[in-house]
Amino acid sequence: MAPKKVLAVVLAGGEGKRLMPLTADRAKPAVPFAGSYRLIDFALSNLVNSGYLQIVVLTQYKSHSLDRHISETWRMSTQLQQYIASVPAQQRRGKSWFLGSANAIYQSLNLIHDAQPDIVVVIGADHVYRMDFEQMVDAHVKSGASVSVAAVRQPMNLVDQFGVIEVDQDNPGRIKAFVEKPATTPGLPDDPNSFLASMGNYVFTREALLQALEDDAARLDTKHDMGGDIIPYFVERNDAAVYDFTTNDIPGATDRDRQYWRDVGTMDSYYDANMDLISPLPLFNLYNLQWPIYTRQSVSPPAKFVRSASGRSGEAHDSIVSAGVVVSGGAVQTSILATDVFIDEAAEVTGSVLLDKVTVGRGAVVRRAIIDKNVRIPEGAQIGVDAELDRRRGFSVTDSGLTIVSKGQVVAPS
Ligand code: ADQ
Structure with a gap:
């Protein structure tokens, strides 16, 4: 398969209301984690380790410490056409700030026009996990769909926090239905206590993304949200593939952390994910240097x-x-x-x-x-x-x- 040119867009503008008061003064992706990391380091490390070095981070809400972290930690060589650029909301399309995550990309279309990628990888900035996006891009290209949505099983009590994917039983690679944060959903055929959640990570074929964003912007009955509007747009057209996170293989992964993915969206889940790291057998392995998680190096003396x-x-x-x-x-x-x-x-x-x-x-x-x-x-x-x-x-x-x-x-x- 000929290599595709990939632009990565990291959505980092959300408020993270459920992580208040840690997000009273900083964007959720800038929330510190595990002593020396910020949440966004996981998303950016995954992209860099996947070999994707053209990355724009769309910021809006209280972005100062996030911007500072990105510029201090994630500088790259622009001369080599490699960049991790933090891009604030700029009102490029009218007088409003970003209305929703899809509107954030719509208002930043100049970045996609400038980079001219074949593929746009769009991911959130506030999860703890390891993932090789190149494997997802390959699967996306093979699927022939316009978008692929990464999916992972979650317990039923979290159903109202995620986009819920129903896979087409006649065509298991396709999404038959997608509902953003429903109150209830039927469980999976082989496990009634679980459902298939969207991880908020998407791979788009460029032209299809541009068309969907233009169509969405022209509509009045939309919240301009990726999960609420753009993914259902493709599902209605039977043009959305599902990417099974459990097939993603990271070098050096252990059985325990191979399928680790945490949305640390609430104080309790944030605390639990931190505490996991000091349990006798942590689920997430910070020490896998074959897929390192990068962060800012402190100038402080040793402990x-x-x-x-x-x-x-x-x-x-x-x-x-x-x-x-x-x-x-x-x-x-x-x-x-x-x-x-x-x-x-x-x-x-x-x-x-x-x-x-x-x-x-x-x-x-x-x-x-x-x-x-x-x-x-x-x-x-x-x-x-x-x-x-x-x-x-x-x-x-x-x-x-x-x-x-x-x-x-x-x-x-x-
Ligand atoms: P949420 O995370 O609740 O659900 P959202 O609040 O839109 O959805 O945040 C998604 C990402 O976009 C976050 O990284 C956030 O920081 C960013 N974001 C939000 N508003 C933004 C804005 N105006 N400008 C820039 N960035 C913005 C999403 C999906 C669900 C999926 C879960 C997985 O909508 O379908 O299940 O992620 O956690």
């Missing part, structure tokens, strides 16, 4: 665990500890510490995710909490110990009992 002045040892168990962390006489258990976190003497941090530059003062206690960047927890303060107290102090507490302290919140001494 250290030291005795405090009064002689108490600093220690961390079952935890991820990033560069620049200092645990000085405190104790850390089953936690993720991002760059430059400081844990003072006799402090206890358990089952928590601490983002960059958090400091935990002497004797403070932090349990089952997510603490956003730069928050200072003063000496003796307690977080995650008394949910009512946490709520009264203005912190968010999820139904499952996770306390979230957001950027800029001041924690008063207890």
Whole structure:
């Protein structure tokens, strides 16, 4: 098969409302993950590892830290026609900002016209997984359809969070029906407790995408959404193929992480995906260097665990500890510490995710909490110990009992 010219479009403009307050001040794809990564690093690493080096990232909502991360981490040689360009909403088609994900691409059609690709790969920016898009592009070309939608099984309780795919039983490569975030759906024939979810990753033949976007833009009864409008447009024309994620093969994949894909769209799923990484047998393998996940390299010094002045040892168990962390006489258990976190003497941090530059003062206690960047927890303060107290102090507490302290919140001494 002759190689196809591929342009990748990464949709990174969504608000990520369900990840509030972590997204109060940053776009969802810029949310930190696993100590030193941002969510978008997974999508971009997958594209780069697939050999696709012409990438535009469409941004809109609170994009400053996302733009900064992309320009600091993902610079490439424009002279070699390789680029990862962050492209903000610019009102190129009238006076509105991006109305929906399809409108984001419609308003950025100049990028597709400039690059003249055969194939446009469109993916979201907020999932944790490994995937070789070249395999999906090959399958797409073989299918003869105008679009292919990547699909993965999900448990029935998540049905209202995804686009649901019904495969054509007479022609298993084709999508017979596609419904965006329905309240219910029948289960799969071989597993009534699962349904087939769209991963929000699509491969389009260029001309078909351009036509669909023009037709969508001319309609009044559309939300200009990829999952809600553009994919159903192709399904109605019997022109959409399904790509089975379980057939995607990554070098170095283990049995456990071969089919790992997580939408870390809620605080609980974000927390669980972080905690998976420090479980005895993590489902996702960060250490597969045959398919590396790239991120910004910190200039901070290595992590250290030291005795405090009064002689108490600093220690961390079952935890991820990033560069620049200092645990000085405190104790850390089953936690993720991002760059430059400081844990003072006799402090206890358990089952928590601490983002960059958090400091935990002497004797403070932090349990089952997510603490956003730069928050200072003063000496003796307690977080995650008394949910009512946490709520009264203005912190968010999820139904499952996770306390979230957001950027800029001041924690008063207890
Ligand atoms: P959602 O993720 O809920 O569902 P959406 O909010 O449109 O859909 O976000 C998709 C991607 O587009 C995200 O990466 C988001 O950041 C980005 N995005 C959203 N609005 C945007 C805008 N105005 N400009 C630029 N980017 C924007 C989608 C599909 C479902 C599928 C799930 C899988 O619609 O069918 O099942 O992804 O998680």
